[in-house]
Amino acid sequence: MKGKIAFIPEGHKIDFFEYDVPQPVPGGLIAQVTQTNICGSEVHMWKGEFGRRGIMPGHEMAGSIYALGQGVTKDWAGVPIKEGDRIAPVYYTVCNRCENCVDGNQAGCLNRVMGAAHPDKPPHFTATFATHYFVKPDQHFYRIPDNVPDLIAASANCAMSQVFWALDRGRLTYGEKLLVLGAGGLGLHAMAIAKARGATVIAIDGVDLRLAQAKRFGADEVIDLRQDRDPKARQVRVRELTGGKGPDVVLEVAGIPEAFIDSVNLVRNGGRVLELGNISGGLTAPIAPSMVTFKSIEIHGIATYPPHYLKKSLDFLSAHINRYPYLELCDAKFPLSRAAEALDKSERREVTRAALFPAQ
Numbered sequence: 001m002k003g004k005i006a007f008i009p010e011g012h013k014i015d016f017f018e019y020d021v022p023q024p025v026p027g028g029l030i031a032q033v034t035q036t037n038i039c040g041s042e043v044h045m046w047k048g049e050f051g052r053r054g055i056m057p058g059h060e061m062a063g064s065i066y067a068l069g070q071g072v073t074k075d076w077a078g079v080p081i082k083e084g085d086r087i088a089p090v091y092y093t094v095c096n097r098c099e100n101c102v103d104g105n106q107a108g109c110l111n112r113v114m115g116a117a118h119p120d121k122p123p124h125f126t127a128t129f130a131t132h133y134f135v136k137p138d139q140h141f142y143r144i145p146d147n148v149p150d151l152i153a154a155s156a157n158c159a160m161s162q163v164f165w166a167l168d169r170g171r172l173t174y175g176e177k178l179l180v181l182g183a184g185g186l187g188l189h190a191m192a193i194a195k196a197r198g199a200t201v202i203a204i205d206g207v208d209l210r211l212a213q214a215k216r217f218g219a220d221e222v223i224d225l226r227q228d229r230d231p232k233a234r235q236v237r238v239r240e241l242t243g244g245k246g247p248d249v250v251l252e253v254a255g256i257p258e259a260f261i262d263s264v265n266l267v268r269n270g271g272r273v274l275e276l277g278n279i280s281g282g283l284t285a286p287i288a289p290s291m292v293t294f295k296s297i298e299i300h301g302i303a304t305y306p307p308h309y310l311k312k313s314l315d316f317l318s319a320h321i322n323r324y325p326y327l328e329l330c331d332a333k334f335p336l337s338r339a340a341e342a343l344d345k346s347e348r349r350e351v352t353r354a355a356l357f358p359a360q
Helices: 040-046 150-156 159-169 185-196 208-216 231-241 257-266 289-295 309-319 336-347
Strands: 002-010 013-020 029-037 061-068 086-089 132-135 141-143 177-181 200-205 221-224 249-252 272-275 298-301 332-335 354-357
Touching (some): 086 150, 200 231
Antiparallel strands (some): 029 132, 029 354, 061 086
C-alpha cells in the first residue's frame, strides 16, 4: 500500500511525497492517521522560521492501529490493544536514562529524538501530515478513551499535554489567579485545566472568536487587546482584576516577543511565568533583567512534556467531555490535500484550530 506525507521545503510552500507503507518493527506499530491538527509550531514552519533545508510538519494526531509489531499487546499504560483501536502517540522519544529523565523531567531529556529532516529517509512516515505514522518501539502511545472522538483527542498530543505539564511546573493551585496570553488551542486547554483545579482565569487576546471561546473554556474575565493596546493600560486592567497585585501565574502562548515582555511586567512580585509560545530563534525581546531580579519571579521555559502527560490529558478529556465545548475547538476542517489553505488561515488567525483529514 502507498501512503502520502507532506514536506515544507521553504516558507509558504508544501510538497507531498508517496512511499510504500512500511511494516512495523518488533515492539512498534503503524498507525493510520485519522486526524492531524495545525499547531502553532506548524505555523512557524509555514512562515519559514524553522528548518533551513525544509521540515516535515505535523505532530498532533489521532489514528487507528493499522499494523502491530511483534510483541505489542498493550499501550504504555498497560491497556490491551488490537488492530483497529484508536490511539494517540507522543511525537518524540525520550531516553529515560539521562539526568533530567531520572529527575522526573523527561521534557528536558538530553537525548530526545523527533522526526527526520526529510521524508525520503526510511521509514518515511515520522510526521503526521500524512496518511500513516510509524511508531517506534520506545515511543509512548495511548489508547483513546471510547467517549473521546478523534476531533478532540488529536489536540491532547502537544497542545493539551504541554499546558498540563506547564501548569504543574508552575505549581498552579486552587484559589490562585492565572493570566493566559493567547486564546488559541493551547490557551483554551490551559483555561479548562486551570478552572477544573479551582483557579481564577483571565485571558487576553484580540480576536473576537478567541475571546468568545475563552469564556466558554473557563475564563472568568477576558481582556480585548484592541481596546487596551497600550501595555500600561493592560497592566492597570490586569491589576484591577487581581486585587491590585497581579496574577500569581502568567502563561504565555501568544507566540510573539511582546507577549513575553508583557508576562514579566504583568506577573505579581514573587509570581511565576510559563513561557511556551515563543519558539522561533529569530525573534527576540528587549527586556531589563532587573525586572526579574527585583520582582523575584520564576520563569519556566516549557517545550514538550513528560510522555505520560498524554495519558493524563486523555483522561482529563474523558472526564470533562461534556463540561467544555471541545467539539468546537477544531473550527476548520480540511483534507490533507488542502494543507496549504489550512496553514494560511491559521497564520492569519482566521481559525482557532485547523484539522486535516488524510483520508479525504
